[in-house]
Amino acid sequence: MTLHDGYGNALSTQSGAARDHYDQGVRLFLGADYGAGSCFEAAVAADPGFALGHAAHARALMMEGRGADAKAALSRAQATANPDDAREASHIAAFAALLSGQPGQARTIVAQHVRQFPRDALAAQLCTNVFGLIGFSGEVGREAELLAYTEALLPHYGDDWWMMSMHALSLCETGQIAASQRLMERSLALNPRNANAAHFKAHAEYEAGEQSAGRGYLRDWMQGYDPRGVLHGHLCWHGALWALHDGDIEEMWAVVDSGVKPGAMQGLPINALTDTAAIYYRAQLAGVDVAPERWAALSDFAAQYFPDPGQSFADIHAALSHAMAGKGDRLAVLAEAKTGFAGDLVGPVSRSWSAIARGNWSDALGALTTVMETTERLGGSRAQRDLLELAYVNVLMKLGHKDEALRTLRLRRPVLSERTPVAGMA
Template sequence: MTISDAYGNTLTTGTAMSRDFYDIGVKGLLAATYGAKDVFEQAISADPEFALGYVALARARMLGGDMPGARTAMAAAERLAPMTTEQEQSHINVMALLVAGKPVETRAAVWEHVQRWPRDAVIAQLCTNVFGLIGFSGKVGREADLLSYTTMLMPHYGEDWWMMSMHALSLCETGATSESLDLMERSLALNPHNANAAHFKAHALYEIGETRAGRAYLDDWLTGYDKRGGLHGHLTWHAALWALQDGDEERLWALVDAGVAPDTGSSMPINVVTDTAAIYHRAELAGLTVAPERWAALSDYTAERFPKPGQSFVDMHAALAHAMSGNGDRLAAVMDVQKGYAHDLARPAARAWGAIARGQWQDALENLIPVLAQSERIGGSRAQRDLLELTYANVLLKLGLTDEARRVLSLRRPNLAKPLPVSGLVA
């Protein structure tokens, strides 16, 4: 039997109950709330021959860090594919490419799929967000590409809370902050539990320097968000970052230890490594002391979860953790990385962290310059790449180029200019 999901896409399933569970799960997946995996399992229990139920389960397991489980679910979906429609077969093919670890091919397949079926949100979402396939493409202009992608999709979704939040982030990352905030508020009015919209609102408030408003907003919003939710740890990082900017050291470490650092939350490993390394280093730049044991624990966690370099955004932060903990062998592996969408930038970034750890500021400057020139290729948001901006300003300061450090921040990231989050720089 062929029926339609909440977005009007065809589903081959023998029972409306499977469709109903699927719709609930998709809503949770798109809103980054906890429990989507369990709901997709219920959809499959209601109809063990429901191919797209297995696909959605594979995606949920991926987001939970369970790659063996994702591959098992995709194998079931591919077995059932011949009994489904052309749209569903295309849907299955796209996710199979993703699970197989073929991001370039997956991105091309997503584009081809959404040209025909733009409201297939489970597939469309793979290229949205700064952590999607466009965000981690390693290409110059990927922020403009992301805006172009969501702009193309928007007319097909109307007043849809999920697509509004995705497009709002694209606007935020390309400088249209006011328009982004307006759209985010509309999204949250339709679904106040959308963690993606709450996340992207935090980004917009960060971009306009609304530290206290951001702290108040996240402190309130996080009270109703399950700690097991996929974005809980990263939203806690945003809150910790604002505490740091506000000079609230006690709250900073309470937040870090409650949901950011290794073994304290339920974040995906990529967020644990990148968020923890960033907040530690930004705390040090602001003049705080980070215990050596913190860096050592992060380096060990990173080596365990990412034993081989090759994911450029992780590599940049992994190198920082290894450098600050004095793990030279681990750092050397990143300095020599030959894989990853921006490995040519991960290598000098790793060399820069090593030089900073040794206090070799000129060497650090020479290695940071090529990274900053194309930092968008590394991935992540502007807020995350501010790690590099602030590090560059600090290196200039260490070289006695204080006026240049101030000028660089005021021109490149004026939202960081007041108050200056680098110890030793006076506005």
């Protein structure tokens, strides 16, 4: 008898227990909930020859930042795979390419894979989200491509809470806010504990300017979310950002210190770095004092986890941390960066942070102007890239161009033009 997973894909295991643990792990992983790794571990304990169980365990370990363990799990997947099973072979090959540092190859494999096996959710997942293989491609138009990707997959999934939430984000990031919110509500009705949907709902509320509603929703939703969940720290960042926009500085710092900054966030180092750097600088832009010790600690963290350029989204936040901490030697490495999916943009952004830290607003404007039309290539969501939008507006303000700053916001980010979180622009 052939067993199938929850999405109807045939599995090589003959163990019902392995299949059940695998399905539970897939549900937790797709919902960005904690515990997927333990489920996949239980699946391969029930059947050590279950190749896709090992592959899924590798993927979960990747998301826990345990690269060496992930490679070991993937090796077990490759050793137990059935070479005559096309789906299994392609599925594992995509994970292998990603783990070996070949994201472009992984993306090509996934694109081919989902044409034949569109409901293989764990493989399809690699190209979804703003942090996926399309989101971090460094390409112009990657938001439209992400929309096309999830739109093509959506009909294959019916009323599936996970795919609804993925497509809802694609809609949100291409400005289709109302459609995104409707689809997100359908997703959350089917699985209220889907952290991805809660996260993307926060983005939609941000884009709609509904900060009070978003802040209240997220505060309530977070009460049941395990701090070890992969999105916990990032959702804390959203809460801290809304507190900042509301002028609730005491709450902002409480959230930052309990769930965002390195040591408090239990998620991936990239999230701890980028979210902390962003909230620190956006707080400074709003007129909040950020202690030099905070920047110094963050610069040390960035130097430890991202010592060399190559992950462009992390690199621009590392550069910000080094600039604000006065670590010129560290910043110089990034200012000359050429590597990474958007490596050609990292240098100008790094030089702009250096100029900003020194109060050299003319040089900062010159450097930022070269990147503002293609910031999407750096990765992240629109809400995250508002760090650059607001930095640019602040530079214009410092140069005495307030009217131009307001026009820029109304054109590029109208949601921020009414209540601009930059001191002096009220």
